[in-house]
Amino acid sequence: MPEYRTYPYDVLVVGAGGAGLRAAIEASSSGARVGLVCKSLLGKAHTVMAEGGVAASLGTVNADDNWEVHFADTMRGGQYLSSWRMAELHAREAPDRVRELEAWGAVFDRTGDGRILQRNFGGHRYPRLAHVGDRTGLEMIRTLQDHGVHQGIDVHMECTVVSILKDDGRVAGAFGFDRQRGRFMLFEARAIVLATGGIGRAYRVTSNSWEYTGDGHALAYEAGADLMDMEFVQFHPTGMVWPPSVAGILVTEGVRGEGGVLRNSEGRRFMFDDIPEAYRNQTADNEPEGWEYTQGSRTARRPPELLTRDHVARCIVREIKEGRGSPHGGVFLDIAWIKEKLPNAAEHIRRKLPSMYHQFKELAGIDITTTPMEVGPTTHYVMGGVWVDPESQMTTVPGLFAAGECATGLHGANRLGGNSLSDLLVFGKRAGEFAVRFAGENGSASIDPGDVEAVAAHSLAPFDARDGDDAHGAGDAENAGDAENAGDAENPYRIQSDLQSTMQERVGIVRTETDMLQALDDIEALKRRAHRVRVDGNREYNSGWHTALDLDNLLVVSEAVARAAVARKESRGGHFREDYPDKDAALGQLNIVVRKGPDGAMQVERRPIAEMPDRLKQVIEEQR
Amino acid sequence: MKPVTFNVWRGDADGGAFATYETEISEGMVVLDAVHRIQAESAPDLAVRWNCKAGKCGSCSAEVNGAPRLMCMTRMDDMPDGEPVRVEPMKSFPLIRDLVTDVSWNFEVKKKIRPFKPRPPDADDGTWRMSQDDVDRVQEFRKCIECYLCQDVCHVLREHQLHDGFIGPRFFVHAAALEMHPLDTEDRVEELAATQGIGYCNITKCCTAVCPEHITITDNAIIPLKERVVDDLYDPIRRLFRVFRRKRT
Ligand SMILES: Cc1cc2nc3c(=O)[nH]c(=O)nc-3n(C[C@H](O)[C@H](O)[C@H](O)COP(=O)(O)OP(=O)(O)OC[C@H]3O[C@@H](n4cnc5c(N)ncnc54)[C@H](O)[C@@H]3O)c2cc1C
Ligand code: SF4
Ligand code: SF4
Ligand code: FES
Numbered sequence: 001m002p003e004y005r006t007y008p009y010d011v012l013v014v015g016a017g018g019a020g021l022r023a024a025i026e027a028s029s030s031g032a033r034v035g036l037v038c039k040s041l042l043g044k045a046h047t048v049m050a051e052g053g054v055a056a057s058l059g060t061v062n063a064d065d066n067w068e069v070h071f072a073d074t075m076r077g078g079q080y081l082s083s084w085r086m087a088e089l090h091a092r093e094a095p096d097r098v099r100e101l102e103a104w105g106a107v108f109d110r111t112g113d114g115r116i117l118q119r120n121f122g123g124h125r126y127p128r129l130a131h132v133g134d135r136t137g138l139e140m141i142r143t144l145q146d147h148g149v150h151q152g153i154d155v156h157m158e159c160t161v162v163s164i165l166k167d168d169g170r171v172a173g174a175f176g177f178d179r180q181r182g183r184f185m186l187f188e189a190r191a192i193v194l195a196t197g198g199i200g201r202a203y204r205v206t207s208n209s210w211e212y213t214g215d216g217h218a219l220a221y222e223a224g225a226d227l228m229d230m231e232f233v234q235f236h237p238t239g240m241v242w243p244p245s246v247a248g249i250l251v252t253e254g255v256r257g258e259g260g261v262l263r264n265s266e267g268r269r270f271m272f273d274d275i276p277e278a279y280r281n282q283t284a285d286n287e288p289e290g291w292e293y294t295q296g297s298r299t300a301r302r303p304p305e306l307l308t309r310d311h312v313a314r315c316i317v318r319e320i321k322e323g324r325g326s327p328h329g330g331v332f333l334d335i336a337w338i339k340e341k342l343p344n345a346a347e348h349i350r351r352k353l354p355s356m357y358h359q360f361k362e363l364a365g366i367d368i369t370t371t372p373m374e375v376g377p378t379t380h381y382v383m384g385g386v387w388v389d390p391e392s393q394m395t396t397v398p399g400l401f402a403a404g405e406c407a408t409g410l411h412g413a414n415r416l417g418g419n420s421l422s423d424l425l426v427f428g429k430r431a432g433e434f435a436v437r438f439a440g441e442n443g444s445a446s447i448d449p450g451d452v453e454a455v456a457a458h459s460l461a462p463f464d465a466r467d468g469d470d471a472h473g474a475g476d477a478e479n480a481g482d483a484e485n486a487g488d489a490e491n492p493y494r495i496q497s498d499l500q501s502t503m504q505e506r507v508g509i510v511r512t513e514t515d516m517l518q519a520l521d522d523i524e525a526l527k528r529r530a531h532r533v534r535v536d537g538n539r540e541y542n543s544g545w546h547t548a549l550d551l552d553n554l555l556v557v558s559e560a561v562a563r564a565a566v567a568r569k570e571s572r573g574g575h576f577r578e579d580y581p582d583k584d585a586a587l588g589q590l591n592i593v594v595r596k597g598p599d600g601a602m603q604v605e606r607r608p609i610a611e612m613p614d615r616l617k618q619v620i621e622e623q624r
Numbered sequence: 625m626k627p628v629t630f631n632v633w634r635g636d637a638d639g640g641a642f643a644t645y646e647t648e649i650s651e652g653m654v655v656l657d658a659v660h661r662i663q664a665e666s667a668p669d670l671a672v673r674w675n676c677k678a679g680k681c682g683s684c685s686a687e688v689n690g691a692p693r694l695m696c697m698t699r700m701d702d703m704p705d706g707e708p709v710r711v712e713p714m715k716s717f718p719l720i721r722d723l724v725t726d727v728s729w730n731f732e733v734k735k736k737i738r739p740f741k742p743r744p745p746d747a748d749d750g751t752w753r754m755s756q757d758d759v760d761r762v763q764e765f766r767k768c769i770e771c772y773l774c775q776d777v778c779h780v781l782r783e784h785q786l787h788d789g790f791i792g793p794r795f796f797v798h799a800a801a802l803e804m805h806p807l808d809t810e811d812r813v814e815e816l817a818a819t820q821g822i823g824y825c826n827i828t829k830c831c832t833a834v835c836p837e838h839i840t841i842t843d844n845a846i847i848p849l850k851e852r853v854v855d856d857l858y859d860p861i862r863r864l865f866r867v868f869r870r871k872r873t
Contacts, residue, residue: 041673049676049680099750103745105740107754133763157728244652246652355680362697491668493668536668537668540636543670
């Protein structure tokens with residue numbers, strides 16, 4: 001038997017970003033025993049990096065804003081593939097969730113009359129993002145963290161969950177290890193909330209950290225849950241492109257919200273050249289009007305730089321491809337130009353965008369108050385994720401819940417900026433609430449020691465693989481002796497890097513059937529190589545080992561993205577196919593679902609979207 | 625591309641030594657990139673903490689050529705030409721392995737600081753009114769990314785190891801953020817003096833010098849807190865006045 005410590009909980013939350021913290025706070029407020037596990041230190045999750053703001057129709061800047069407008073904006077942004085019920089709950093509940101943060105100590109920027117200030121962001125009709133300069137995520141995670149630690153939540157920092165354990169179909173617990181010492185941990189839990197964030201590490205150029213290896217997606221998939229909308233990956237239009245070592249790091253949309261403009265090498269504002277029909281009424285057709293909008297005019301329409309991210313990203317790719325890019329393979333993002341309009345422009349920029357100023361100054365040696373930035377698309381967010389019930393956030397596995405970026409439903413084909421932070425709060429709270437309820441209504445389940453032994457052996461396999469052996473021998477008996485598994489020991493970093501190249505080049509911003517089928521073949525080959533992964537050293541803080549274990553998850557999510565993308569033979573939102581460049585009305589009526597079949601292979605299902613009730617249809621009509 | 629030599633601390637609680645690595649440095653690289661390159665090329669089990677690579681999460685704290693720094697914000701072209709670069713872990717905390725230290729003490733300290741307690745809402749809808757000027761002051765403190773570089777450099781922790789009776793500059797910043805929060809009604813002054821050791825700080829300003837968020841820790845957080853301690857504990861009339869004034873704002 002492997003050695004491990006056991007921790008008994010009512011609810012286990014996996015992930016300590018905004019969604020996990022909010023879920024844990026909610027669950028523990030009812031007195032339940034709550035454990036919270038995260039791969040990094042507390043407060044370092046991705047949520048800390050969010051810059052622009054949190055979307056909620058508080059209506060403090062424009063009183064015309066309300067949940068209905070926010071709902072309609074979200075549905076339009078998601079190209080009507082979103083779960084309308086989640087979009088409704090989100091729009092209705094986000095204002096309360098943001099105000100609650102203020103009651104817990106968050107300090108948002110203020111309006112002249114002392115209320116929470118809101119800023120413009122792409123796809124939102126009114127100024128809607130509550131923010132703190134450009135470090136909103138830090139404010140949010142710190143507020144939740146500081147509130148949460150006084151509630152008696154049991155926090156396990158720098159621990160990784162590697163498997164969900166079940167008892168007769170329902171959740172029984174989870175198995176993991178602590179990264180510092182490498183010791184195994186068994187969490188007994190009546191309900192589990194997955195809040196593990198995204199999958200950006202499947203790509204080479206990304207704004208995401210090492211943590212984003214799709215763990216929650218893969219844990220749920222392996223436990224038998226459905227993943228949905230995996231073809232929709234958001235490529236943020238503005239990442240840094242230079243210097244090479246920081247390529248992909250995000251440049252907040254807030255830069256454009258504050259009046260920043262995109263230009264090509266000819267100095268042209270190319271975004272005016274291609275404004276999609278659906279947004280023509282709401283988009284400025286001249287530069288002065290766009291500027292007025294960013295300065296808070298209520299009558300002006302938004303500049304085309306603030307169109308949805310998928311569209312802006314593709315326009316940038318087009319400019320670069322057609323030879324009008326910047327010296328380091330991006331385009332120019334210029335905020336310095338506002339000195340023509342504002343007396344204290346440099347000071348204004350430093351105050352509104354302090355961390356962007358800092359980031360360019362220190363990492364690229366560029367002063368954004370005088371010099372345009374070079375930017376290009378970067379893998380940023382995954383709209384797809386674990387399918388959940390809109391009200392309760394429970395997956396198809398009883399007792400297994402998911403919230404935040406690793407869940408799906410709210411964002412459809414494309415997420416609007418700011419809608420993620422609000423998503424974390426609204427659905428993190430719901431997941432915590434319903435997980436506690438489930439834990440109360442269902443007694444504890446029992447964990448099969450055989451399952452524990454199998455996961456433990458699987459986790460340790462990279463240490464004892466020898467050349468030509470099957471590294472995952474204990475868990476994958478069917479592969480033993482497979483001739484294709486024979487070969488030299490593999491380095492986990494190299495496989496990860498090869499997978500990133502495949503995804504970047506073949507399942508990226510512009511996709512074709514041929515490329516993606518090739519990617520699926522590549523992924524199969526990478527899976528075989530992953531069986532031969534070998535790591536050196538011992539179990540203490542061993543990044544090589546951690547990378548080896550993350551690989552399994554990255555391979556699952558990469559395959560899910562590629563299979564779903566092959567199945568969606570049209571272009572919509574974040575999914576653009578050169579071979580099917582238009583929307584297909586029939587495909588607009590369904591979601592693509594993948595799950596693990598009884599034979600262990602990935603199954604793809606086309607699932608019709610439930611009809612929207614008339615009251616919501618009417619809201620959308622009114623907001624057109 | 626040019627080759628640079630690195631002396632990186634390898635070891636754990638039981639001891640260790642600097643190991644020498646050489647790696648190629650290209651334009652724009654930061655120290656963290658170099659460490660990652662070393663990890664990929666020649667030391668796959670080298671332990672290092674990081675997340676955002678953009679100075680936002682405060683994970684990658686270490687000492688570079690003896691100075692407490694975020695490795696992701698330390699550019700290689702700022703390093704002296706032709707000389708080896710020395711990278712070692714923070715000294716105020718127990719070593720786990722290589723560049724990774726056990727910073728869990730900080731998380732325990734925070735739990736002991738009284739949490740935020742707001743005054744009743746100002747408006748019927750349960751919301752408050754605050755002016756931007758008032759929030760600017762605490763926003764400076766709330767920029768803290770919890771990198772603990774200030775804790776690393778402070779002699780009270782680093783040399784005197786007074787972790788039991790001194791919370792360190794990071795938590796004076798935290799206490800200041802709460803004490804000066806326009807809505808807060810809690811009083812933390814007594815503990816600051818009695819159990820949190822603000823008296824040990826002799827205003828050397830080393831913490832301010834290393835803060836990557838440029839928080840003026842000493843002047844804006846610690847000194848005003850020290851003043852409150854003096855006011856509140858030694859001058860009861862001013863204490864009353866302050867409580868009264870704070871309730872009105
Ligand atoms: C640079 C950047 C800027 C952004 N700006 C904005 C913005 O302005 N507005 C907005 O709305 N959104 C923004 N986003 C998106 C938003 O920040 C994220 O989608 C959101 O923070 C995700 O939160 P989460 O709680 O789902 O996950 P995260 O905050 O990523 O947390 C995931 C947690 O899960 C843990 N975890 C993962 N796997 C495991 C495992 N196997 N075992 C244990 N723990 C695990 C991690 O350690 C971490 O604690 C931005 C994203 C980035 C990268
Ligand atoms: S000023 Fe005080 S807290 Fe800061 S380093 Fe010096 S002694 Fe420590
Ligand atoms: S105060 Fe500055 S140095 Fe100290 S932990 Fe915060 S950011 Fe780091
Ligand atoms: S990696 Fe986040 S601060 Fe350096």
